[in-house]
Amino acid sequence: MNSSGPAEQGLRLIPFRGLRYVPERVGSLAAVTSPPYDVVVRPDGLHHLESADPHNIVRLILPQAETAAARHRQAAETLDRWLAEGVIAPDPEPALYVYEQRGETVLQRGLIGALALSPAGDGIVLPHEDVMDDVVADRAELMRTTRAHLEPLLLTYRGDDGPTGAGAVVERTTRRPPLLATTTEDGFRHRLWAVTDPAERDEIGADLSRRQALIADGHHRWATYLRLQREHSAPGPWDHGLVLLVDTARYPLQVRAIHRLLRGLPVPRALAALGDGLFRVREVAGPLPEALGALAKAAARSNAFLLAGDGRFHLVDRPDPELLARAIRADRPAAWRTLDATVLHSALLDDVWRIPDDPAHIGYIHDAAAAVEQAERLGATAVLMHPVREEVVRDLARQGVTMPRKSTSFGPKPATGLVMRSLTTD
Structure with missing residues (x-):
């Protein structure tokens, strides 16, 4: 999306101590990742992922138990156990993360961070689909119980193709050695870098403060973030949500049905x-x-x-x-x-x-x-x-008109499990 409004009305992405799998404690990073929770095709896809590695992330995002309360409690206990065992560990210092996905014909790069939440309808983050209350309630209870954001939602914005700004930092960062690199079963190669330099983070912040974003994927998680923020009156980690922010001027997304x-x-x-x-x-x-x-x-x-x-x-x-x-x-x-x-x-x-x-x-x-x-x-x-054309989606979102739920699928979607956010260490 194009710039809109004064600086204080734009996007604000803050660093956090990412929770990440410790490579030495798992079979492979690819084996512990998953598609987003709502893309996993049940039951075959779930069983396949569970059997790929005993620490696959689906045991957190789609825990299996008799009741909803038991599922959420199981996910929290599993996360706590993996942290205690050193299977997952927080990074030593807060960072923004550059994330790259590369397929045969697709290259996507973006920034992962904790986005400051703003009230619905303020024109900073634009939804384009309705949500189902029962799904929001389930995701909210999972986040409350685990006290974690387990997978980023996907946001898009329209940046400038210049030598400075968020997009320029992303490009410079990808020329450095990555924190991790893996190839998932679908053939996509994934790389992740940490951005810890204060000057680069300031450069990102100044650019994003002039932007607005469209929710490409993750409307239910966005509604969950806002619901949980309303439940906490005091400022704290619930005021931010885990997102992947992609500049579609540089990296256009694919739109599928x-x-x-x-x-x-x-x-x-x-x-x-x-x-x-x-x-x-x-x-x-x-x-x-x-x-x-x-x-x-x-x-x-x-x-x-x-x-x-x-x-x-x-x-x-x-x-x-x-x-x-x-x-x-x-x-x-x-x-x-x-x-x-x-x-x-x-x-x-x-x-x-x-x-x-x-x-x-x-x-x-x-x-x-x-x-x-x-x-x-x-x-x-x-x-x-x-599939719907992306310009139709964007035009309706600007008008404040939401489409019927699950009208579009933007991609490629980020792999779940490469970086998570704890609400207790952040």
Whole structure:
């Protein structure tokens, strides 16, 4: 995002003593990392990560127990034990961290720090999606119990391509030997550096104080940060939240769709409900990449979705204008009313299929193949989406209009487990 407002109204990123795995105490750094908690595909992905190393970070971010209270207590006890055993240790001095992710065609660099929290709606940090209260409540209890921020959320801003400022410090830092380097199972190479020089931190601070940021990934964690801050009246560590801040003028993010798994709705019933001209429905050829190509072509002309789960692919597009007029709120900008996610939730899920908006009925899956596989295994319906353009997301966020939850997936996402933040040592 572009600079906006006086200096004191911008971003403020402060150093902290990062909690990091001690390499000598784990099999490998790659084996203890994980995708963000909401990207792990349950249960197969969870079991795979748990078996990769006994100290994998999923034992903290997705602990397994009979009740929510037991899960959170287990995560806190596990973290305390790993700290006592020296599996995880705090860095000796506070730092900001430069983080790099490199894939075959992707290079992303950014700053990890503790961001000063500001009230919602002040225009400094802009959300673009709604959140689910039960997820926020669960994440809040996990943070309260562990007294830690276990994974950074992803923020983007628009910087200057100049010789000074936050972006210039990031570039200079990557020419130094890193604190750690590892390659994860997905082929991404990760490197981390500490920025401890006061002059460089001042250079970063002066630049970021003129910026505003868009939440790219982690709306539930952001809402959790704000909730926990409100619970603590005295100034303290709850006034800051762990973030990765990426300058998309230098490193544009990729935008992908998040797909839906409708657990109680078989594909034949989903298709039958679309009769009477509510949508155009036609079967398209597979395999999955070819079907997604057909979805992309249709999405360029109208709202379009790909239904799967019965061994075939069904393209659903060209919604009935009368259905849209009846189901979609008229008091929102046109860009919001015509979003695929808006049409899906307001017209299809609420009006046509009448599916309750809760985790028992709707799952959110980032990987299309995983969504199709789960739908076929459960006799459910996978609704595959086409991604939203980033400029649409940014424009709505500037207007203060939130999109339906889980409308976008920005990436690459930071690997969880490379650096954490304790709320007791900070």
